[in-house]
Amino acid sequence: MIKNTVLLYTLIFIYTLTSCTEEIDMKFKTDRPQLVVDGFFSDQAQDHYVKLSVTAQFSSNMPNPPVSNAVVTLTDGENSITLNELPALPGTYIIPELYRGIYGNTYTLNISNVDVNNDGKKEQYAASNRLNPVSPIDSIELAWSSTQGQKQWQVLLYSKEPEQTKDYYAFALYLNDELITPKISEIEPADDKFFNGNDVKGVWVQSVVEEDNEGEVTDHVLKEGDWVKLEMQNINQDYYEFILAVDEETGIKVPLFSGPPANVPTNVSNDGRGFFRVYSLVRDSIQVTKEMLALRE
Numbered sequence: 357m358i359k360n361t362v363l364l365y366t367l368i369f370i371y372t373l374t375s376c377t378e379e380i381d382m383k384f385k386t387d388r389p390q391l392v393v394d395g396f397f398s399d400q401a402q403d404h405y406v407k408l409s410v411t412a413q414f415s416s417n418m419p420n421p422p423v424s425n426a427v428v429t430l431t432d433g434e435n436s437i438t439l440n441e442l443p444a445l446p447g448t449y450i451i452p453e454l455y456r457g458i459y460g461n462t463y464t465l466n467i468s469n470v471d472v473n474n475d476g477k478k479e480q481y482a483a484s485n486r487l488n489p490v491s492p493i494d495s496i497e498l499a500w501s502s503t504q505g506q507k508q509w510q511v512l513l514y515s516k517e518p519e520q521t522k523d524y525y526a527f528a529l530y531l532n533d534e535l536i537t538p539k540i541s542e543i544e545p546a547d548d549k550f551f552n553g554n555d556v557k558g559v560w561v562q563s564v565v566e567e568d569n570e571g572e573v574t575d576h577v578l579k580e581g582d583w584v585k586l587e588m589q590n591i592n593q594d595y596y597e598f599i600l601a602v603d604e605e606t607g608i609k610v611p612l613f614s615g616p617p618a619n620v621p622t623n624v625s626n627d628g629r630g631f632f633r634v635y636s637l638v639r640d641s642i643q644v645t646k647e648m649l650a651l652r653e
Contacts, residue, residue, distance in 0.1 A: 389472045391481055392420055393622075393630040397430070397451060397463055398589075398637055399487060404451035406439060406465065410472045411629065422447025427469040432461040457487040457634060465632045483624045485634035490525075490590035491518055493640040497558060498584060500651040505569035507652070509578060511562040511586050519553025524596040526635070527561045530585035536576055537562070541606055545591075545599045562586060566652075578644045585641040594623055595633045 395406030406428060409420035428439040428449045439449035457463065467481040497512040511529065527544040529537045537543055544562050551559070564584060566577045578584070601620045622629050 389474075391423065391467070391470060391472045391479070391624070391626075391628040391630075393465070393467070393481070393483060393624045393628055393632055395465060395483075395630075395632040397457055397485075397487075397632075397634045399457040399459065400637065401453055401456050403453050406449045406451065406632070408447050408449070408467065408470070423470055423472065425469065426467055429466045430455070431464050431466065432458070433464075457636070459487055459489045459636065462486045463634050479626060481624055481626045481628045483622075483628075483632035485592050485595070485623065485632060487634050487636060488521070488523070488590050488592070490588060490636040490638050491515055493586070493588055493638050496584075496586050496640050496642050498564075498578075498642060498644070498648055499560075500648075502652070505571070506565065507567040509564040509566070509584070510560045511564065511584065512558040513556055513561045513586065513588070514558060515556040515588075517548050517551040517554055517556055522552070522593075523548045524591050524593050526589040526591050526596070526599060528587040528589070529562045529564065530583075530587065530639075531564065531576055531578075532583050533585070536564070540599055540602045543599060545596050547596065561588075578649065580644055580646050580649060582644040583641050584644065585639055587637055587639045589635040589637045591633065591635045594621065595631060595635070597621055598623075598631050598633075 390411045392409045392411055393406065394409075395404075397404045408423035408426055408428070410423060412418055412420050424441060424446045426441075426449070428441075429436050430439060430451060431437075437451070437455055439451055442448045442450055462484055463486075464482055464484040468478065470479055470481075471477065472479065492515070494514040494516070496514065499510045499512055501508050501510050511527075513527075517523070525546045525548075527546070528535065546561065564576050564578060565574050567573050598621050605620055620629075623631055
C-alpha cells in the first residue's frame with residue numbers, strides 16, 4: 357500500500373512538471389545605437405582600413421549599417437592625416453600606403469561628424485594604440501599531429517624573445533598567400549610569460565587543420581609545393597585582452613547555462629564598440645615537400 361501511494365504521488369509530480377507549460381513572450385530592451393570601429397594600422401607599407409558601422413537591433417539578422425560622411429583623422433601627436441572614404445565601400449576609410457607606423461609612436465584615431473543615435477547632435481570618438489617593435493622570426497616548421505580526432509599541421513616557431521619588454525603577440529596564417537585565419541577567433545594570442553628573454557625553440561603557435569574532430573575535411577589539405585606563411589604580430593595588452601574576450605564570448609559555453617555574456621572590452625571612447633589596433637609584424641614561410649607529406653601517412 358505504501359509503495360502504491362508513493363508511486364501515485366510520483367506520477368502526479370512528474371505530470372505536474374511536464375504539463376505546466378506557459379507560452380512566454382520575451383521582449384528585449386533595445387539599447388541605443390553605438391558606433392562600431394574596426395580598424396588597423398601597422399609598420400608595413402600597405403593600405404590600412406578603418407570600417408565604421410552602427411550596432412543593429414538585437415533581433416536583427418542584418419549586417420551593421422555603415423557610417424558614411426564621417427571625418428576620420430589619424431595622428432601620431434605631431435602629424436595628422438585625414439582618411440578618405442572609399443566610394444565603392446560606404447563606411448570604409450583608407451589610410452594610404454605612404455603613411456606607415458614608426459616604432460614608439462602612439463597613434464590616435466579621431467572620428468567626428470557622426471550622429472549614430474539620430475538625436476541631431478554630432479558625436480566625437482577616439483581610440484589610441486602604441487606601435488611596438490617585433491622580433492624577427494628565425495624559422496618555422498610544420499609537424500604533423502593526429503590526436504583527439506583532429507588531423508592538423510602544427511606550425512612551430514623559432515625566434516628570440518626580447519628580455520627588456522613585456523610583449524604580447526598574435527599569430528595569423530596564410531596558405532599560398534591567402535589568409536586562412538580571417539576571424540578574430542582564429543587568431544592565436546600569446547604573451548611572453550614563459551619565454552621572456554629566452555630562445556623560442558619550436559613552440560606551437562598556429563595550426564593548419566585538415567580534418568576537424570568531427571571527421572569533416574577542411575579546404576586546407578596541404579599539397580606538395582604549397583606555401584604556409586606565419587605572421588607574428590606584436591600587439592598591445594589591451595588588444596590581447598580583446599582577442600581573449602571575443603574568444604570567450606563566441607565560444608561554446610560550459611556548462612550550457614553559464615552566466616550572461618559580458619561586453620567585450622574596447623579602446624573606443626564615448627561608449628563606442630570595436631577596436632582600433634596598432635601592431636608591428638614579421639612573416640616567414642615554409643614550402644610543403646613530399647618528405648613532409650609522408651609524415652601523415
